[in-house]
Amino acid sequence: MAGGPTLIGSVQRALHLLDAVGASERPVTAKALARAVGLPLPTTYHLLRTLVHEGYLCRLDDGYVLGEQVTGLRRRNGRQALLPRIRPVLRALRDELHAAAYLSLYSGGEIRLIDVVDGPATPSVDLWVGVHEAAHATAFGKCILSCLDAEGRRAYLAQARLADLTPNTITDARVLEQRLAESGDVFNDREEYLLGTACLATPVRAPGVIGAIAISLPARRLRSAQPLSLRRASARVSRTFAMTP
The missing domain is CATH 3.30.450.40 (GAF domain)
Structure with missing residues (x-):
């Protein structure tokens, strides 16, 4: 019997972080994101650094918000x-x-x-x-x-x-x-x-x-x-x- 689709865990976790940031009206700290998504804090930091580097998140003094890549996707795909x-x-x-x-x-x-x-x-x-x-x-x-x-x-x-x-x-x-x-x-x-x-x-x-x-x-x-x-x-x-x- 064929199994389910092969999923990439790191991609799933990064998407969950994006969802959590997008669901908040205010910047979200790394610790709050780790709790919300159920990830270890070191893993959360690693994923957040990657998302910031690629422009999908932006790091502010008081937490993370969605970056230009996400808002650009919204404009292009609207x-x-x-x-x-x-x-x-x-x-x-x-x-x-x-x-x-x-x-x-x-x-x-x-x-x-x-x-x-x-x-x-x-x-x-x-x-x-x-x-x-x-x-x-x-x-x-x-x-x-x-x-x-x-x-x-x-x-x-x-x-x-x-x-x-x-x-x-x-x-x-x-x-x-x-x-x-x-x-x-x-x-x-x-x-x-x-x-x-x-x-x-x-x-x-x-x-x-x-x-x-x-x-x-x-x-x-x-x-x-x-x-x-x-x-x-x-x-x-x-x-x-x-x-x-």
Whole structure:
């Protein structure tokens, strides 16, 4: 009979210490933590030193508090926790338009692809060039660039190389700026990232959030795509972000 999973005791003990510190509203001393977790004091000190060194705890004069690594995880994963509420919107968009659906966000000065909903009949684009490096050639990248203020966009484009990915890729920053200004609230990629593939995107906006909802489909079907459906999906996702503290 197979036994239970192999567990690493030191990891368990370190996690228990993190839980104990996180459960307290005030700094917790090493002696109090040792009692709370049921560990010998020398072992507790050893684990606490490691957690402080790695940034998961911070040692103050009167005890230990959670460190920057933990608060950073909270910030980074807060939006990820919304995916169960956002995924149905992307799935409905995929099924309605028969196209792969994407959510991307601007975070930390970079454009990040957060989620993709595709299927056997609606395959996603092979992202052979990184999303951040190809913002000028993707619909959601251009959409997010349009949402940045002029200074932020200039700073982004100054450090970006407008790589020539296909014969249709815009590689002149001035032409790109003009296209962004002319696009309204729906942005397209007409075989600029990948020949044979087109994309549409529209902004996701909420306090502290800049992003885009996008779809990809064969270029021959671009005219049949319904921007209204895309706008409805982005409005729903924007409300989800706006309602989350």
